[in-house]
Amino acid sequence: MNAIDLIPEAITLARRFAQERGLDISFGVQDMCALANEPVSKRYDLIVDSFCLQSIVTDADRASIFAVVRARLKSRGYYLISTAMYEPERTYDPGFQYDTATGICYEEVPNDGSRHDGVEIDGTWYQPHRRHLTPTALRDELARAGFRVIFQGSGQGDLVCARSGQDD
Structure with missing residues (x-):
């Protein structure tokens, strides 16, 4: 299992939590957007984005992140996203x-x-x-990026996606 984050302090904490639980995880500090220019060496059954997508703001960076995920996701893999969404009362x-x-x-x-x-x-x-996108805008963006939303939680910011063309 691999885990990456742009922020070194997040990786330090994650390493400690994994060690405390006896988990064997390879951690690294990495800019996910920069991976778009690197060859794919491994594909994954599951890629998890835990509140990172909201911090990837520009269209170009979001296109890069989606390309990175799509290229590294196994054909029957899943992309799990938890992100902050647009809230009219915010x-x-x-x-x-x-x-x-x-x-x-x-x-x-x-x-x-x-x-x-x-x-x-x-x-x-x-x-x-x-x-902070609306639920519809996020679904549309994911569809344009080659993903199909197969589940969206009631809070709208929790999604399970598959690559387009993949059966559930």
């Missing part, structure tokens, strides 16, 4: 802007001339921070 803290058209939540950044992948909204600079 209020964002000051310094954040939510774009209903894209589902992107932007975080204010200083306008100090430094380079950032930001957008200007009403004279203030923001960078993509999270993506």
